[in-house]
Amino acid sequence: MNELKSYPVWDAPTRWFHWINALGVLGLVGVGLVILNGSALGITNAGKITLKTLHVWIGYVFVLNLCWRVVWAFLGNRYASWRRMLPGGPGYLRSLRSYVASFIAGTPEPYLGHNPLGRIGVAFLFILIAVQAVTGLLLAGTDLFYPPLGRWFAQSVAAPGTDPSTLVPYAPDMYDKVAYDEMRALREPYAAVHKYGFYALLVTTILHIAAVVVTEVREGGSLVSAMFTGRKTLSEKPLDP
């Protein structure tokens, strides 16, 4: 057996992003599930407003963390970069075929950063969380009149003579009915994307966790601990030093 060697992989900002994102998604999924089943659970309008407000505040942390990661993909170490994170680039298909063949043969090729198959999973996760972030920010503006678009929506639905900055959620007397109905129609497709994005993210997150566990077991490596310590231990020379 070759000697084990420890390599630095995930820099501190990447690790912080990962765990803040994981907690954020957990919180958003949890509160989102209650919002989704609000009527069945008999939640009052006041309760719905509290839940949506909580969801949006967790959402802001989640969005800021995501924006930070986008910036860090330009500034961070090579394993944090777009090039090593997303599929594509010169020789990608060849490396994907080779990794899949080695995985099936039971001798997976060693990678320090994401392996070529993992990069496809990461891309899916990234797209889904970005979609949730964009649609969520828009929805936050419509019912709660929260930033970044809340002021604009409030101005467009306020009843004549009502100061838009005083609008509160679920107060039909304060809204111009036609403008409010138009806003509800406008938000509908975004709400649908947010809901189905949530289901897709649930499935992708479960696949992500399963893939990490399978890789950890099959490669006997340090995949999970590396997201805490930043270091991976390999017995063979990695293909992506």
Ligand code: HEM
């Ligand atoms: C991982 C990310 C997210 C997940 C999994 C998620 C999940 C959900 C779910 C399941 C619902 C209930 C959908 C429904 O009732 O039809 C919901 C609603 C909502 N989400 Fe998110 N969400 C995420 C991110 C965000 C973000 C970043 C924001 C804004 C900052 C946000 C704002 C909202 C709002 C305002 C609602 C209420 C929509 C309504 O009034 O019907 N979400 N979310």
